Amino acid sequence: MFANVFAYNADTLQVRGESGNENVRGVLVSGQYFAAMQVAPLMGRYLTPEDDREGGSPQGLAVVISEEFWKTWFGRAPDVVGKKLVIANTPFTVAGVMPKWFTGADPTQRPLIYAPQSADPIIDAPRDHIHGGIHSWWLVVMARLKPGVTVEQANAALLPLSGPILHGSTDDGNWIRDEEKHHFHFAAEPGSLGFAYVRFVFRKPLVTMFCMCGGILLLACLNLASLLLARGAARERELAMRLALGATRARLVRQLLIESLLIAVAGTALGLVLAPVVSHALVAMLSGGNGPDSMALDASLDLRVFGFAALVAVTAAVLIGLIPALKATGGDLNEQIERGAACDEGL
Numbered sequence: 001m002f003a004n005v006f007a008y009n010a011d012t013l014q015v016r017g018e019s020g021n022e023n024v025r026g027v028l029v030s031g032q033y034f035a036a037m038q039v040a041p042l043m044g045r046y047l048t049p050e051d052d053r054e055g056g057s058p059q060g061l062a063v064v065i066s067e068e069f070w071k072t073w074f075g076r077a078p079d080v081v082g083k084k085l086v087i088a089n090t091p092f093t094v095a096g097v098m099p100k101w102f103t104g105a106d107p108t109q110r111p112l113i114y115a116p117q118s119a120d121p122i123i124d125a126p127r128d129h130i131h132g133g134i135h136s137w138w139l140v141v142m143a144r145l146k147p148g149v150t151v152e153q154a155n156a157a158l159l160p161l162s163g164p165i166l167h168g169s170t171d172d173g174n175w176i177r178d179e180e181k182h183h184f185h186f187a188a189e190p191g192s193l194g195f196a197y198v199r200f201v202f203r204k205p206l207v208t209m210f211c212m213c214g215g216i217l218l219l220a221c222l223n224l225a226s227l228l229l230a231r232g233a234a235r236e237r238e239l240a241m242r243l244a245l246g247a248t249r250a251r252l253v254r255q256l257l258i259e260s261l262l263i264a265v266a267g268t269a270l271g272l273v274l275a276p277v278v279s280h281a282l283v284a285m286l287s288g289g290n291g292p293d294s295m296a297l298d299a300s301l302d303l304r305v306f307g308f309a310a311l312v313a314v315t316a317a318v319l320i321g322l323i324p325a326l327k328a329t330g331g332d333l334n335e336q337i338e339r340g341a342a343c344d345e346g347l
Contacts, residue, residue: 044096260321
């Protein structure tokens with residue numbers, strides 16, 4: 001059913017630097033973690049099940065570092081593989097370096113050091129999650145489905161296993177009854193985008209905010225359409241005269257649409273200028289600062305943002321410009337000229 005089942009948990013590691021211990025963002029991973037990620041290391045090798053044993057492999061405890069950590073701590077030394085790194089007063093050997101674009105299973109963490117999960121009693125001492133029993137809910141478990149297996153089939157296989165695992169995990173009858181009351185069961189979910197806790201917490205608020213912004217944009221477009229209708233009515237005589245002199249209706253509609261597009265482009269450009277400020281403020285609010293425990297959220301503008309902005313600009317231009325343009329260039333020419341003349345006399 002599953003291939004390369006692995007587990008991990010984000011952690012803050014105390015790494016000995018030149019001026020003492022420093023807190024570094026890290027993650028504790030099981031032996032199948034990198035094999036499941038299917039990403040080759042930039043240098044050296046990644047951790048294997050042999051490394052994820054108490055005391056490490058026969059060669060000792062090992063870690064994998066990120067390219068960023070390799071650059072800042074080792075100055076991109078070509079012989080970094082095999083060097084020692086002291087974590088929680090315990091020496092670890094650098095086994096490999098992962099490329100900078102690799103973010104791991106959780107895209108919001110961007111760890112600098114990957115340590116074996118079996119080293120938790122050392123790294124988090126005096127806490128010991130491994131031997132902490134049922135009250136140590138500290139792992140995120142992921143797996144690759146075997147070829148041809150669907151998520152629905154995986155859930156069908158997990159459901160009958162939930163009860164035996166629950167009863168086999170503890171002798172606390174009250175705890176078991178409480179979990180059964182809340183319909184305890186294992187379930188598989190798609191993990192192609194990784195697992196991010198922030199996604200579950202803020203998905204609904206962000207979707208709500210997106211809908212509110214869409215509603216505000218729609219109201220703005222309707223207001224602009226009303227203004228353009230009024231502007232088109234004031235230009236009826238001009239447009240009628242141009243039609244009488246041989247200009248085609250399609251050409252006039254195209255001109256009015258271009259004017260609307262210029263307005264939409266100006267508004268979109270202003271939005272793109274303000275977007276980094278707003279997005280960085282939102283990221284700072286969600287991530288909780290810049291410390292090692294904060295989330296690494298990327299809110300920089302990319303091609304998807306520019307493509308969405310271009311689509312919004314064109315849609316807004318059509319929405320606010322097409323109806324006024326058609327109305328301004330339609331109707332009887334004589335009536336439009338007479339109405340325009342009457343307006344001029346009134347002025």
